[in-house]
Amino acid sequence: MKAGLPAVAVIGAGSWGTALAALIARHGHPTVLWGRDADCIAAIGQRHENPRYLPGIALPAALRATTDLAAALHGADLVLVVVPSHAFAQTLRALAPHRPAHAGVAWATKGFEPGSGRFLHEVAEEVLGDGVPLAVVTGPSFAKEVAIGLPTALTVHGHDAAFAQSVADALHGPAFRAYTGDDMLGAELGGAMKNVLAVATGVADGMQLGLNARAGLITRGLNEMLRLNHAIGGKAETLMGLAGLGDLVLTCTGDLSRNRRLGLALGRGQSIADAVREIGQVVESVQTADEVMRQADKHGIELPISSAVQAVLHGEITPADGLRQLLAREQKPEYPQNLFG
Ligand SMILES: NC(=O)C1=CN([C@@H]2O[C@H](COP(=O)(O)OP(=O)(O)OC[C@H]3O[C@@H](n4cnc5c(N)ncnc54)[C@H](OP(=O)(O)O)[C@@H]3O)[C@@H](O)[C@H]2O)C=CC1
Ligand SMILES: O=C(CO)COP(=O)(O)O
Numbered sequence: 001m002k003a004g005l006p007a008v009a010v011i012g013a014g015s016w017g018t019a020l021a022a023l024i025a026r027h028g029h030p031t032v033l034w035g036r037d038a039d040c041i042a043a044i045g046q047r048h049e050n051p052r053y054l055p056g057i058a059l060p061a062a063l064r065a066t067t068d069l070a071a072a073l074h075g076a077d078l079v080l081v082v083v084p085s086h087a088f089a090q091t092l093r094a095l096a097p098h099r100p101a102h103a104g105v106a107w108a109t110k111g112f113e114p115g116s117g118r119f120l121h122e123v124a125e126e127v128l129g130d131g132v133p134l135a136v137v138t139g140p141s142f143a144k145e146v147a148i149g150l151p152t153a154l155t156v157h158g159h160d161a162a163f164a165q166s167v168a169d170a171l172h173g174p175a176f177r178a179y180t181g182d183d184m185l186g187a188e189l190g191g192a193m194k195n196v197l198a199v200a201t202g203v204a205d206g207m208q209l210g211l212n213a214r215a216g217l218i219t220r221g222l223n224e225m226l227r228l229n230h231a232i233g234g235k236a237e238t239l240m241g242l243a244g245l246g247d248l249v250l251t252c253t254g255d256l257s258r259n260r261r262l263g264l265a266l267g268r269g270q271s272i273a274d275a276v277r278e279i280g281q282v283v284e285s286v287q288t289a290d291e292v293m294r295q296a297d298k299h300g301i302e303l304p305i306s307s308a309v310q311a312v313l314h315g316e317i318t319p320a321d322g323l324r325q326l327l328a329r330e331q332k333p334e335y336p337q338n339l340f341g
Contacts, residue, residue, distance in 0.1 A: 001062055002028030006077035008170055009103075011095060013040055013065065015053040015143035015281060016108055017082030020171070022147055024080075025063040027173045033065045034072035041065045053281070057147045073098040078106065078166060080137070084282040085111030085192075088120055092127040104133030104163040106156070110191035111284045112291035117298075121184045133163030136184055137171070138191040139242035140250035142257070146176070153177040155242045157187035179242065186234025189295075190225060190244035195259040195285040196292050197221035198251035199309045202263020203319045217305060218252050224303045228292070230340035231299035259285045266312060267319050289313050304329060 005028055010021035013035025025031035035041045040052050044065035048058055066072050073079065073095060083091045088109050099105065105128060113123050124134050139154025146152050156171070156178055158164035168178035181187065200221065204213045222245060229239045238244060251257045255264075258279045265275035276283055289310040296303045308322035317325070335341075 001030055005029045006166060006170065007031070007075050008078045008080060009034065009072045009076035010080045010082060011069070011072065011091060012082035012087075012109075013037065013044065013050065013053070014082065014084075015050075015147075016141075017080075018044070018050040018054050018059065019143040019147040020080060020082060020108060020137075021063055022059045023173065023176060024170050025060045027170065029170055030075075031063050032072045032076070033063060034067070034069055035065065036067060038067050041067050054144065054147050057144070059147075069094055070098045073100065073103075076100055076103050078170060079103050080167070081105065081107040081109060083109060085109050085120065085284060086114050086287060089113055089123050089127060092124060096128055099128075099132075104135065104160065104166070106135040106137055106158070106163075106167045108137040110138060110188075110195060111288045112188075112192055112295075114287040114291065117291040117294040119185065119188050121188060133160040134158055134184070135160070135164045135167045136187050136191075137167060138187050138247065139179075140246040142250070142254060144256060149175050151175045151177075153179065153242055153246070155179040155181055155187065157181040157184050157238070157243070159184065181235075181238060181241075181243075183235040183238040185232055186229050186236075186238030187243040189229050189232060189234055190239050191247060192284070192288050193221075193225045193228070193292055193306070194244070194248040194251045196289045196306050196309050197224070197248060198257050198259040199263035199266070199285045199289070199313070200305050201252040202257075202260040202265075203267040203309075203312065203322070204263075205260075206264040206267020207319055207323065209323070214252070218248060221252070221305050222248055224306055227340050228296055228299065228301050228303065231301050232295065236339065258283045262286075263309075272313060272315065285309070286313055 007030040010033045021033040135158030141154050156164045156168045164180045168180050171178040201217045311317045
């Protein structure tokens with residue numbers, strides 16, 4: 001531990017929370033990881049390993065772990081929430097009474113609030129109230145690669161520049177580049193939408209449609225991200241950077257992606273229930289597809305690939321029907337007006 005570095009509480013001990021906590025602890029910050037699974041937390045404390053989510057990967061001995069939320073937050077200067085999107089609001093409500101008054105709250109969760117479609121920064125503003133510095137951590141980053149120290153770049157967006165910088169400082173290190181930005185809308189949209197589009201490329205690869213189809217889906221998927229982002233008021237450069245294109249490419253092509261693996265399984269004819277059970281970790285697209293289409297409908301934006309993924313995930317059409325639908329669309333200019341429409 002290095003004297004004077006901010007103390008960090010990481011809330012959520014799945015694969016990503018554990019990897020980020022290990023990264024920050026290796027950088028010398030006093031770091032506590034909170035999780036709800038007592039066996040897992042005991043293993044992290046005693047064997048320095050998360051056997052459920054990152055088996056076989058050595059965690060730093062300095063990383064502390066607890067199931068006691070109040071204890072995890074005691075003395076924290078910075079809180080990093082890394083639970084799935086469906087648990088985001090309830091986790092913020094649980095931690096709010098224990099948050100030290102000066103501690104800002106960042107999250108590395110990707111998705112929307114299921115059911116309402118609210119952006120996570122909207123949920124955080126409502127639950128935590130005004131005046132709490134907030135930031136979102138996002139970008140192309142498989143937990144396993146970060147946990148074993150492979151080079152990674154991601155981005156931290158927040159309206160409070162000093163807080164976003166302090167989060168980036170905690171993450172930045174010899175094998176980890178953390179950039180900053182001020183576009184929470186665009187950053188959250190990119191991280192959520194790429195999960196839906198990864199299902200599409202997974203389905204195509206599962207159906208053995210070839211590399212041309214994959215590249216076409218990634219490019220037209222980026223176009224869907226840019227159009228919806230423009231409508232909600234996000235910045236185009238955010239989606240052309242790590243939070244958009246970077247994460248889209250990673251998740252659409254890397255077999256470590258759970259969302260891509262769901263698509264692969266569906267493309268090979270497996271049922272959604274079996275595929276999700278086999279993956280055994282959070283697969284955000286299952287809920288995010290509905291929330292992306294809710295946003296698209298609200299803003300009157302057509303998103304053919306995301307819409308087909310939603311219909312496949314609901315079992316309304318087969319992957320083959322989805323392919324037929326996309327290929328039967330009318331021929332048109334690649335950009336009818338500009339990059340966004
Ligand atoms: N894994 C990755 O590479 C990356 C993940 N992310 C994002 O990070 C978020 C977390 O994903 P990830 O860590 O991968 O997921 P995992 O499936 O690896 O772990 C999920 C974690 O969340 C916990 N959890 C589930 N439900 C609740 C709840 N209701 N209250 C409290 N904790 C809960 C689980 O606890 P338990 O074991 O007790 O069920 C587990 O610790 C997601 O939004 C994901 O998109 C972002 C970038 C990279
Ligand atoms: O967000 C991720 C990589 O940036 C992880 O993707 P999956 O959730 O699809 O595994």
